[in-house]
Amino acid sequence: MKKLPVAVQVYSIRDDAQRDFKGTMEQVKKMGFDGVELAGLYEHSPEEIREILKEVGLTAISAHVPYHELVANMEAAIEKYATIGCKYIAIPYLTEEYRPGKDKFEEVVDNIKKIGELCKSKNIVLLYHNHDFEFAKMDNGQYALDYLYDSVSADKLQTEIDTCWVSVSGVNPGEYIKKYAERCPLVHLKDYVGEISNQMYELIGIDAGKNKTVNTFEFRPVGHGVQNFTEILDAALESGAKWVVVEQDAHYDRTAMEDIWLSREYLTQIGW
Numbered sequence: 532m533k534k535l536p537v538a539v540q541v542y543s544i545r546d547d548a549q550r551d552f553k554g555t556m557e558q559v560k561k562m563g564f565d566g567v568e569l570a571g572l573y574e575h576s577p578e579e580i581r582e583i584l585k586e587v588g589l590t591a592i593s594a595h596v597p598y599h600e601l602v603a604n605m606e607a608a609i610e611k612y613a614t615i616g617c618k619y620i621a622i623p624y625l626t627e628e629y630r631p632g633k634d635k636f637e638e639v640v641d642n643i644k645k646i647g648e649l650c651k652s653k654n655i656v657l658l659y660h661n662h663d664f665e666f667a668k669m670d671n672g673q674y675a676l677d678y679l680y681d682s683v684s685a686d687k688l689q690t691e692i693d694t695c696w697v698s699v700s701g702v703n704p705g706e707y708i709k710k711y712a713e714r715c716p717l718v719h720l721k722d723y724v725g726e727i728s729n730q731m732y733e734l735i736g737i738d739a740g741k742n743k744t745v746n747t748f749e750f751r752p753v754g755h756g757v758q759n760f761t762e763i764l765d766a767a768l769e770s771g772a773k774w775v776v777v778e779q780d781a782h783y784d785r786t787a788m789e790d791i792w793l794s795r796e797y798l799t800q801i802g803w
C-alpha cells in the first residue's frame with residue numbers, strides 16, 4: 532500500500548522543544564517520524580533550525596505562523612521559513628475579532644490573498660489550518676471555511692484540514708478531505724474523546740469565559756480516541772495529500788513525548 536510521510540506538529544511537544552530542541556528532534560526521528568511542522572523557533576535562528584533538522588534527518592515540511600505576525604511584516608515572517616526550507620506556511624488560528632461573523636473577517640480574507648501571493652513568490656504554499664469556528668454558517672448558508680476557500684484562489688491558498696476540529700463540528704473528516712481533493716497537501720491527524728464543549732479551548736490556553744459547561748472533551752493520541760483513521764488516511768491518499776501531520780494539543784496522564792510515540796506506533800501498526 533502506498534503511504535504518505537508522517538510529520539509531527541512541534542506544538543504537540545512544545546515544552547520539550549523549548550528545553551532542548553535538538554535532543555527532542557533526535558527523539559522524534561528515532562520514533563519514526565519523517566518530518567516536523569514547526570510552531571515557532573524555540574530561541575534558535577532560522578539557520579540553526581535548518582542545520583539541526585538537516586543533521587538529525589528530519590524534513591521541515593511546514594510551519595504554523597500566527598496571522599498577526601504575518602500581517603505585521605509579511606516579508607520578514609515568510610523569509611524566516613523560506614530560510615529553513617519549509618514548503619508550506621499555515622495560518623494556525625484566528626482570535627475572536629477576526630473570525631467569521633465578525634467585521635474583521637473580510638479583512639482576513641483580503642490579507643490572506645496578499646500573504647498567499649508573497650508566499651508564492653518565495654515558492655512556499657500558504658495553507659489555512661481550521662478549528663471548529665470556521666464551520667459557522669455564513670448568511671448564504673455556506674460554511675465560513677468553504678467561503679474562505681471560494682474567496683481565495685487555490686494558487687494563493689490551500690487547505691490544512693484538522694480532522695479533529697472537523698469531526699467535533701459534526702462534519703465527516705474523510706468526506707471533507709475529499710471535498711478539497713488536490714487542494715489538501717497536509718492533513719492533521721488528531722484524535723479525541725468526549726463532546727464539543729466551550730471548555731475545549733482552555734485545553735490550548737484560550738479562556739472560555741464565565742459561562743462554562745461541564746467538559747467531557749479531551750485530546751488523545753492518534754488511534755486512541757473516536758476518529759476513524761482508516762477512512763481519514765484513505766481519503767488523504769485519494770485526495771492527493773503529500774504529508775500527514777500528527778498533532779495533540781494537550782496531554783494528561785502521559786508525557787507529550789509518550790503521547791506522540793503512541794500516535795506513531797498506532798500508525799505503524801496499521802501500515803503507516
